[in-house]
Amino acid sequence: MKSFAAKASARAAGGAVRVFLLLAGLFWLLPTVGLLLSSLRSPSDIAASGWWEVFAAPARLTTENYASLLANDTITDSLLSTVLITVPATLLVLLIGSLAGYAFAWLEFPGRDWWFLGVVALLVVPVQVALVPVSKLFGAVGLFETTLGVVLFHTAFGLPFAIFLLRNFFAEIPRELLEAARLDGAGEIRLFTRVVLPLGGAAIASLGIFQFLWVWNDMLIALIFADSQSPPITVALQQQVRQFGNNVDVLAPGAFVSMVVPLVVFFAFQRQFASGVMAGAVK
Structure with missing residues (x-):
């Protein structure tokens, strides 16, 4: 049996770890706060002092900046453009990645292992390598500076990780369970929708969060391929800085809205994110 001193030491160490993690979390959230x-705060207050001065005069807080944000057509249109890019790019990766992951895990077809090795090899290909050739391709087919072009680019580069993650997760489903479903008359489509998808919910949810965060926060691809007249929020904020350097009454709330959406998504599904990624990678 452990002595009282050992138990007390273990509890103290656990408490110290919790305090450290709490402080680390608060420090990580400090820029957001x-x-x-x-x-x-008003533009004059922002120019005169740092944000921490608000605790000395909380009555000076105002929501006028958000009213200015809603009145700025560039920012509101960019938020809509970001949604129109992020949601389809996430759903397409989930759909195609789930189907391909199931095929690589449980279907027999010629060259299956070699095809999967090719998918894994694509994980190490940087996005920057494809910018010039894809730009030429999109220009030739009329997809340059279109929402569809950005969605297709994000989908293509999100699929290798999606297939790798879901294939590893689906491969751990007991074979006996699938064989029993087949004996009951389930075809591949029914087997996929009624058995595989419910069991792979954690991995699919984590993949959806990862893809959503990546696409929402992207600036490089949006800056090159998106419509310059209706850019995503990251590009729109960058243009505001370049054109109106003192336009802080729009920049500050716009940047916070752009940041808070992925934060809400992540914190709402962080358990699924952690469990799905670890299960897919370790298994």
């Missing part, structure tokens, strides 16, 4: 408070 600062941005939120800055978005609630």
